[in-house]
Amino acid sequence: MIGELVTRxxxxxxxxxxxxxxFAIVQNWDEHLAKLREFWSSVVLMSGRYHGSPMRAHVPLSLVGDHFDRWLDLFEQTAREVCPPxxxxxxxxxxxxxxxSFEMASATIAGRIAAPRHVLRS
Incomplete structure (x- = not known):
């Protein structure tokens, strides 16, 4: 299920x-998708399979609120299609x-303060 969610x-x-x-900066999508499967396995199943620093990889990308909102829109749509409720x-x-977490860290690095916006969303 994790593999299907990540791939789709x-x-x-x-x-x-x-x-x-x-995401056009990703050079090897097979390798990246494998890493993402390990990441989500660690996050959801607490498998301990992922060993990396996702924040360090994303901070240089200068992501803003619209990026996080769109990422979540696509993720939530896909999760609802692939996974049981x-x-x-x-x-x-x-x-x-x-x-x-990523949005608040990016803001902090840019010298701004950001409050969580997505956890309370229903």
């Missing part, structure tokens, strides 16, 4: 007008928390 979601991301250009809800909650 990032296929959409790559074709998206806003997010596609951001309880699993979709878990993935979506984790994704919202990740988006808030």
């Amino acid at each position: 979601f990032y296929g959409r991301v790559r074709e998206d007008a806003l997010l596609g250009p951001v 309880p699993a979709a809800a878990l993935f979506i909650d984790k994704a919202r928390r990740i988006a808030d």
